[in-house]
Amino acid sequence: MEQxxxxxxxxxxxxxxxxxxxxxxxxxxxxxxEQARDEIEKEAPPVESGPVSGDTMK
Structure with missing residues (x-):
């Protein structure tokens, strides 16, 4: 809620x-x-959704 x-x-x-x-x-x-919300959303970094399948980090 803070965010x-x-x-x-x-x-x-x-x-x-x-x-x-x-x-x-x-x-x-x-x-x-609405204009401000659109601008803020475009500037926001992408949200990570979790591990990506086929992750090559070992």
Whole structure:
């Protein structure tokens, strides 16, 4: 849960920055939230899903 709130905080901060930088008229909060979430997800490192079959490390 700690990591989730950290991601939410990153999204909130990014969305606010996007809103500040936007020209008038401003869009909806949801638009900035979605754009920020998409940007954060693209920057996130891939999540490891476990050992890969055929692992060559011995």
């Amino acid at each position: 989730e709130s950290s991601v939410d905080e990153q999204i909130r901060t990014r969305a606010y920055y996007l809103w500040q930088q936007a020209p008038e008229p401003k869009g909806t909060p949801e638009q900035y939230w």
